[in-house]
Amino acid sequence: MSGGQLLALAGLGAFHGLNPAMGWLFAVARGMQERSRTVLLKSLPPIALGHLASVAIVAAVVSATESVVAGNVVGIVGGLVLVAFGLWRLLSERHFRWAGMRLSSAQLAGWSFLMSSAHGAGLMLLPVLAAGAMAGHADHAMPGMSLDGTPVAALEGLAAAGVHTLAMFAVMAGLAFAVYEFVGVSILRRAWFNMDRVWAGVMVGTGALTIALSAN
Amino acid sequence: MTRWTPDPTFYASPSDAAGAPAEKLAYVAAFDRAAEQPDAIAVIDTDPASETYGRVVGWTDLPHTGDELHHFGWNACSSALCPTAPHPHVERRYLIVPGLRSSRLYVIDTKDDPRAPRIVKEISPEELKSKSGYSRPHTIHCGPDGIYVSALGNGTDGGGPGGIAVLDHTTFEVRGQWEADRGDQFLAYDFWWHLTRDVLVTSEWGTPDMIEDGINPELLLGRKYGHRLHFWDLAKRTLVQSVDLGDQYQMTLELRPAHEPTKEYGFVGVVVSVEDLSASVWVWHREAGEFKVTKVIDIPAEPAATEDLPPALQPFGAVPPLVTDIDLSVDDKFLYVSCWGTGELKQYDVSDPFHPVEVGSVRLGGIVGRVPHPSFPDERLAGGPQMVEVSRDGKRVYVTNSLYGSWDDQFYPDGVGAWLAKIDVADGGGIAVDPQFFPHGDEFRGRRVHQTRLQGGDASSDSYCFPSA
Numbered sequence: 001m002s003g004g005q006l007l008a009l010a011g012l013g014a015f016h017g018l019n020p021a022m023g024w025l026f027a028v029a030r031g032m033q034e035r036s037r038t039v040l041l042k043s044l045p046p047i048a049l050g051h052l053a054s055v056a057i058v059a060a061v062v063s064a065t066e067s068v069v070a071g072n073v074v075g076i077v078g079g080l081v082l083v084a085f086g087l088w089r090l091l092s093e094r095h096f097r098w099a100g101m102r103l104s105s106a107q108l109a110g111w112s113f114l115m116s117s118a119h120g121a122g123l124m125l126l127p128v129l130a131a132g133a134m135a136g137h138a139d140h141a142m143p144g145m146s147l148d149g150t151p152v153a154a155l156e157g158l159a160a161a162g163v164h165t166l167a168m169f170a171v172m173a174g175l176a177f178a179v180y181e182f183v184g185v186s187i188l189r190r191a192w193f194n195m196d197r198v199w200a201g202v203m204v205g206t207g208a209l210t211i212a213l214s215a216n
Numbered sequence: 217m218t219r220w221t222p223d224p225t226f227y228a229s230p231s232d233a234a235g236a237p238a239e240k241l242a243y244v245a246a247f248d249r250a251a252e253q254p255d256a257i258a259v260i261d262t263d264p265a266s267e268t269y270g271r272v273v274g275w276t277d278l279p280h281t282g283d284e285l286h287h288f289g290w291n292a293c294s295s296a297l298c299p300t301a302p303h304p305h306v307e308r309r310y311l312i313v314p315g316l317r318s319s320r321l322y323v324i325d326t327k328d329d330p331r332a333p334r335i336v337k338e339i340s341p342e343e344l345k346s347k348s349g350y351s352r353p354h355t356i357h358c359g360p361d362g363i364y365v366s367a368l369g370n371g372t373d374g375g376g377p378g379g380i381a382v383l384d385h386t387t388f389e390v391r392g393q394w395e396a397d398r399g400d401q402f403l404a405y406d407f408w409w410h411l412t413r414d415v416l417v418t419s420e421w422g423t424p425d426m427i428e429d430g431i432n433p434e435l436l437l438g439r440k441y442g443h444r445l446h447f448w449d450l451a452k453r454t455l456v457q458s459v460d461l462g463d464q465y466q467m468t469l470e471l472r473p474a475h476e477p478t479k480e481y482g483f484v485g486v487v488v489s490v491e492d493l494s495a496s497v498w499v500w501h502r503e504a505g506e507f508k509v510t511k512v513i514d515i516p517a518e519p520a521a522t523e524d525l526p527p528a529l530q531p532f533g534a535v536p537p538l539v540t541d542i543d544l545s546v547d548d549k550f551l552y553v554s555c556w557g558t559g560e561l562k563q564y565d566v567s568d569p570f571h572p573v574e575v576g577s578v579r580l581g582g583i584v585g586r587v588p589h590p591s592f593p594d595e596r597l598a599g600g601p602q603m604v605e606v607s608r609d610g611k612r613v614y615v616t617n618s619l620y621g622s623w624d625d626q627f628y629p630d631g632v633g634a635w636l637a638k639i640d641v642a643d644g645g646g647i648a649v650d651p652q653f654f655p656h657g658d659e660f661r662g663r664r665v666h667q668t669r670l671q672g673g674d675a676s677s678d679s680y681c682f683p684s685a
Contacts, residue, residue, distance in 0.1 A: 026299035032683050033412050033477060093218060093386045095303035097361040100451025101681070102414045111300065185228040185682045188297060194220045194305045 001160065008128045009160050013167025015202070016051065016121055017175070019195040020188070021096070022168070023047035023112050024176040029101070031180050040180055046105045048169040050112025051121065056161035058122025062129045063157030064150050075130035075214025079207045082127070085120045086203025089196065119196075124203060125164060127210040129157065222304035225672040226294045230475040231684030233294060234546045236608040238262075239670040241273075241330055243288075243311060244636060246663035249621045251282035256663060257313065257324060259331050260636065260655055262612075262670070270638070270653035272660070274331035278322060279338070283315025284621055287667045289356030290677055291323070291363060292385070295411060298681035301360050303385065310336070311669065312363055312383070314353035317428070317621075319344055321353055321365070323388050330671060337388055345371030347390035348381035352424050355406050357679070362391060366407045369424040376423040378404025395448075399455035403442040406470050409450055411679050412477040416448040417500065419468040419484060430622040433528070437490055439463035445471075445484060445500060447507045459509045461498060464491045468498075472544040472551070472676070474569075478683045481569050483551055484509070485542040493517035493532060495539035497553060499569045513572050515539060518558050520584045528626045535583045538627070540619055541603050545610040546675050550575075550645065552604045556619055557627065559585045559600035561639065563647050575645030580637055581617060583627055589637060591651045599624065599632040605668040606675035613639040613647065618664035634660040636668065 001009075016022050027047060031040025066074035096118050103111060116122070179185060227233035240263045247255040259274025278285075291310035296303050309327040314320075319341035324333045345351055350367035351374075357364045363383040370376055379401070380394035395401075405421035420442020421427065426435055435441060443465045447457045461468060465486045473482030481501040488495055497513035517534040529535065538557035544550070544566070551566045559582020564572035579587040581597035588595050599617030606613050616636050618624050624632040635656035639647050669677065 020299065021302050023299075025302065029299045029412070029681055035478070035683075093306070095306075095385065096301050098301040099359070099361045099453075100414050101298070101300055101412050102451075184685055186232050186685070188228050188304070189222050189224065189226060189232075192222050192297075192304055194218060196305070197218065197220070 005128050006163055009164045010167035012124055013164040014171045017168040017171030020192060021115065024172040027176045028180050040176060043108060044173050046109040047112040048165055050109040051116045051168055052161055052165040054113045054116035055122040055125060055164055056158050059125055059129060059157035059161040060154040062126060064154040067150050067153035072214040075210050078126040078130055079211035079214060082123055082207030083204050085123055086200045086207055089200035119199065120203065125160060127206045129160060130210050130214060218305040219307060223308050225308050226297050226304055228297050228682040229684045230546050230680050233608050233678060234610060236672060239607055239672055241671040242614060243669045244616060245285035245288055245666040246660055247285045248663050253662060254278045254281050255283045255285045257333055258660060270655060272655050276333045280320060282318055283320055284317035285313060285666060286316035287355050288313040288669060290358055293358040293673060293678040295358055295360055295679040298360050298411060312356045314365065316352055316354060319351040319353060339390060344381065344390055348393045350379055350381050357408060364394065366404055368404055368421065374425040376402045378423065380407060394453055396453040397455060401446050401455055408471045408473050410473055410480055412681055413480055414450040416450045417471050418446045419471050420444055421467055421469060428622065430626050436466055439466060439490060441466040442468055445509055457507050459507055461509055464489050466490055469540060470542050472542055474548045475546050475680060476548055476684060477680055483542055483544060485539040487538055487540055488536050493534055493536040495537040497542060512570055515555060524584045526627055526629050543604040543606050543675055545606050546608050547610055552606060552613055554601045554604050556600040556602045558582050559587055561601040561615055563645060565645055576647035578639055578647050578649055589654050590649055591654055597635060598628045603667045605670060607670060608673060611641050613641060614668045616665040616668055618666050632664060633657065634663060634665045636665055
């Protein structure tokens with residue numbers, strides 16, 4: 001992975017970490033409910049783990065697939081999927097449904113996995129992964145080589161998900177801590193801009209960009 | 217379309233909500249007992265600076281007759297900020313209005329012109345029955361994953377079990393029956409929850425065939441009306457525990473859990489004890505995982521001359537208080553208790569929920585008292601304070617005077633009338649009737665009035681997931 005890719009993955013991670021729906025707000029609520037900073041801190045790793053799992057599945061599949069198919073297929077198909085998913089998120093007013101707030105750590109990781117997956121968090125990494133694939137194909141022009149490279153490519157996808165989640169974790173932890181310790185949740189009613197709409201817009205935009213770049 | 221920032225009427229915590237601006241309008245359910253005219257949502261001006269303060273300034277007739285509007289609620293509230301399924305960019309704009317007798321539900325939009333709410337959707341009784349298996353919809357609460365609607369009866373024959381149906385947040389379609397395992401729960405009435413504890417509480421009135429033709433003395437004296445509370449797992453949708461208050465305590469009605477998410481107690485009113493006609497208020501609380509329900513307020517019946525009593529009460533020589541609604545202020549400090557029989561609204565300081573202290577009282581109407589409003593001293597009022605609604609800042613209390621059509625007729629056989637009074641709350645306790653505010657009589661166009669909902673939310677509309685700072 002190039003430095004640019006790493007930076008893009010981390011940037012998307014920060015973007016995901018910023019979204020209150022992805023978990024930092026739940027960590028704050030758990031801490032406030034029990035009046036315990038420890039509860040807040042202990043809530044963060046399971047949330048990050050759930051996010052990692054959701055993103056890693058997509059990343060591994062995409063990376064493995066692009067090691068066996070022509071360079072621009074993943075970019076074009078993936079871009080289309082991204083645009084479609086983003087449009088659906090943009091137009092649908094349906095929100096993630098969940099009842100129950102007293103979760104064990106395992107359940108919390110499960111909640112985070114479902115929440116991230118429903119938002120298509122992993123899909124958003126597609127443009128970065130596709131860009132990596134095209135660079136890779138340019139390096140090794142021998143078609144027969146790619147098949148043997150599938151597991152390695154999948155691992156590369158996992159590494160990408162890891163970098164992404166580290167950045168997500170850092171931003172999420174910082175926000176949760178700041179809101180819990182200093183800012184307070186009253187700020188939500190003013191500062192919680194509609195991340196879902198921005199999120200969907202980013203998906204449509206990057207999806208379109210990926211298609212354009214891949215089709216070249 | 218969703219908003220860019222959260223709806224300004226959503227608050228993270230009860231203390232934030234208590235700082236909300238005063239309501240400018242109130243919505244009141246108005247129904248025609250004769251089922252000849254359509255029921256309606258009346259809009260009342262509650263802005264003291266306005267020229268039409270205390271007047272009916274809007275009126276939306278429904279397209280059908282005989283719905284018997286009763287309770288209603290908002291499509292969304294502060295629970296939209298709850299972190300597990302946040303959706304704070306939806307708007308609080310639709311009133312979900314059930315017909316208790318017809319089983320029809322209306323979705324009414326208050327946004328474009330808050331004084332002229334507009335019906336945007338109707339859910340037919342057949343749809344409610346076929347999709348949820350329930351009829352006679354009653355209480356509405358905006359839940360984390362949908363709109364919850366309690367219902368008194370099953371979908372077929374006027375019997376039980378009653379339970380909860382869930383509507384979709386956005387389409388308002390009936391998603392289905394809420395309960396995964398109801399145990400031996402059969403009677404239903406009110407419900408509310410401790411959201412952050414995954415606890416849902418339900419209470420018991422009676423099945424439709426036990427109430428629709430009036431209160432049945434045989435059933436009452438046979439102790440057949442509800443006398444239990446049920447505690448459910450909100451996430452698993454299963455019954456966890458039922459607590460019996462004792463079968464002499466007939467009709468456990470309104471449930472008012474503490475708004476503060478760290479507290480795990482709440483109040484329930486009991487209409488009447490068949491032993492001495494007293495009414496009572498109980499507090500539920502949890503000890504070592506188990507729920508317990510403890511009586512904390514007893515309100516005795518008031519002796520009365522036989523000739524002053526309606527036929528239904530003449531054998532007893534006394535007026536039962538009939539506690540039919542209670543309401544808890546958003547700061548969990550004051551509990552308001554309606555004594556519909558004796559015509560009194562009582563205010564209790566419940567800072568210590570186990571030791572309520574009565575700090576205020578107002579008398580209006582009453583079966584015997586017929587106490588007039590201070591601004592209309594010559595009009596003997598029928599009915600009594602019944603549905604209570606408290607403003608978010610806790611400074612104003614609104615009461616209407618009808619209980620339920622057929623029951624009104626038994627306790628106030630010469631006519632219950634229609635009135636809405638506003639009561640001002642002094643800092644630290646104490647209540648007094650606002651002489652400037654009294655829409656009544658013909659202003660309600662021959663309808664009777666039941667629940668009031670305040671614009672932007674009130675003390676019984678919102679749930680909060682974050683503790684007060």
